[in-house]
Amino acid sequence: MARATLTISSKNYSSWSLRGWLLCRMAGLDFDVAPIDLDAPDARQELLLLSPSVLVPRLTHNSVTVWDTWAIAEYLAEIAPKSGLLPKDRAARAHCRAICGEIHAGFANLRSALPMNLKARHKAFKIFSGARPDVERVKAIWRECLATYGGPYLFGELSMADAMYAPVCTRFRTYAVDLDPELAAYCERIFAWPLMEEWTEGALAEPDEIVELEVEF
Structure with missing residues (x-):
């Protein structure tokens, strides 16, 4: 498989970059990471999702350039069908595609109320009422998957669904979202995933001078 390049933004704040990176690693892709210059004039527009066409994360592989995390996930599932990104x-x-599509297209209130920030940890946090249905829907998805497929991950073995929901686990930890023991254990398994540990280490090493962004990440 030819070497590729994945362009990402902040490891601490960008849930979409995290998803793209996890998916590429799960697919066994040989790739380089190309962070965007956070001091560049257009970098804040990328991070705030204000640019006319948000192209981060962006995967370049052979003659193919694909952006949008969901499109990257489907592309990787096509070129690496034995990677386990999708259940057999x-x-x-x-079912996996349905819940991945749901997190990709929805949950705007959750994203705006609980932006990803791996460096932060609140002992208590009041979630505004508009985001609570999103939180409960995520919990319902996780419970259904764990009950249907027996765990320890959403579809038994690790799949693209775990990559797509991994940033939600970090949000729930950052903002002290109350979870029942089964869901808390699932999040702990995600945090203990070596790929998540590797990404988190990079996020914690990111310069503190990056201004915290209260946006839909």
Whole structure:
């Protein structure tokens, strides 16, 4: 498999960059990471999702350039079908795609109320009422998947669904979201995932002078 390049933004704040990176590593892709220059004039627009076409994360592989994390996930599943990004069972694959699509397209209130910030940790945090249904929907998705497929991950083995929901685990930890023991244990498994530990180490080493962004990450 040819070497590729994944362009990302902040490791601490960008949930989409985290998802893209996890997916590439899960697919066994041989790739270089190219962070955008956070001091560049247009960098804040990228981070605030204000640029006309947000192209981060962006995967360049052979003659293909693909942006948007969901598109990256599907591309990687095509070129690495044995990677386990999608479950083997057809019904489970459909279910996996459905919940990945849901987190990709929805949960705007959750993202705006609980922006990803791996460096922060609140002992208590009041979630505004508009975001609470999103939080409860995530919990319901996780419970259904763990009950249906038996854990320890959402579809038994690690899949693209775990990569897509990993940033939500970090948000729940950052903002002290109350979880029942089963869901708390799932989040702990995600935090103990070596790829998550590697990404978190990089996020914690990121310069503190990056201004915290209260945006939909």
